[in-house]
Amino acid sequence: MQRITNFLREVVRELKKVSWPNRKELVNYTAIVLATVVFFTVFFAVVDLGISELIRLLSE
Template sequence: MQRIINFFNEVAREMKKVSWPKRKELVNYTITVLATVAFMTIFFAVVDLGISSLIRFVLE
């Protein structure tokens, strides 16, 4: 039981050392991630449509 208590005490001590991002940085990071995900989604959708069309063309 003492090992578990020591573990959580060490975790709490380390969490105090963490440099958390400011609100403005967090908003910028979030926008960057969402824009990247949207771009990749559109990119792979277009590639998928292109490959599907090519396969349909070859099989007909």
């Protein structure tokens, strides 16, 4: 039980050292992540559509 208690104390101590982002940084980082996800979603959808059409044309 002592090991678990020591571990949790160390976790709390380390979390106090973390430099947490402020609200503006958090909003900016979130927007960047969402924009990246949307970009790659559209990119892979277009690539998938292109490959599907190519396979359909070749199988006719």
